[in-house]
Amino acid sequence: MRQLLLIKYGELTTKKDNRNTFINILCDNIHKSLNGLNFKIIKNRVRMFIECEEIDLKNVINKLQKVFGIHCIVVCDKVNNNISDINEKVISILRNKNFNTFKVETNRSNKQFALTSPEISRQVGASVLKNLNCKVDVHNPDIIVYLEVREDNTYIYLNEYKGAGGYPVGVQGKGLLMLSGGIDSPVAGYLAMKRGISVQGLYFESPPHTNIQAKEKVLKLGNILNEYSGNFKIHVAYFTKVQEEIYKNVPDEYVITIMRRMMYRIAERYAKKKKFKVIINGESVGQVASQTLSSMQAINNVTNYPIIRPVCCMDKLEIIELAKKIGTYETSILPYEDCCTVFVPRHPVINPIIEKCIEYENRFDYDTLVNECVDSIEIVKINNKSYNDLL
Ligand code: ATP
């Protein structure tokens, strides 16, 4: 049997000019997300409908709950626009439900329909009372029957499944997420996607100082983020030479600061080359020595590219809660070292001085190394495959 789902758009409604673009991108994203299932999309300016097989219903709802731009999803029944068909369907739906109290809420966009919304609610309510053993409670009902009387048909439903909200991924162009294996950067990527940015990851690895498990972990995080975007890619930057020169030339306490400055230089040059409009980073103010405001100032000083830091004002506990919700947490806490955790200095500087950063950096030809690193970046595509398939 086929099931009908009604999709209510998220924030799209406030952006009238871009409406069609938004709806088309959302439609493409839903196609990607439901790829492989038997479904059909019917869209108009106000609502979108998806028909799918009953057996796939749960799976379809789960997948749709990860698509940004959807405010909510409802499983609905469709009847002709006349009050007796509506009454009959509502009673057949409620007959199998266990409840004592109910109310009816009607939304009538079809102004040709003979009755007003309150009249429809009243008539349907009266018919339910006549046929089933229950009472009306308008304040705290066990069940709410929603009716949408539209031009073509009337749609009836009971429960709404909350959607992911935000804008469809892609309406804002491309962003480059500095993606480490930690907890913060995947959450930062998720939040950037939620604003409609088509996010791809940039991962710095330093073989042989970092191992293959660290990379697998990042690919796995990319695979999870891909469930929210459908076109996630990871760009792998080989950072070994830059990192080794830093260790050779820079005093211990400045190693992390300089490493971060090099990462931003590489990210900026690569973002320009590949036309990413923004860099996204998982820094959070005060979290570690390299994220005090003074550190952020010294680190950010190497670039004037647009950078957003979606988790910068969130508490660690809030970030962890979100990481659990989006499904990245369990992977993020796997204990593999990445290039920032190998050789961490015991006392990293908390208030780095920019002139000192420049002095230490001038001890080696970082510009050539940075360019070499940018030129050797490799792309790993993630297309809903398990990360194991990718290696
Ligand atoms: P944690 O949850 O442990 O804080 P993190 O990923 O936030 O993990 P930090 O050391 O706090 O790690 O790094 C701050 C930010 O710098 C990261 O969120 C990420 O955006 C970027 N970054 C750090 N290391 C890497 C790396 N190896 N590759 C890409 N980006 C990195």
Ligand code: MG
């Ligand atoms: Mg962090």
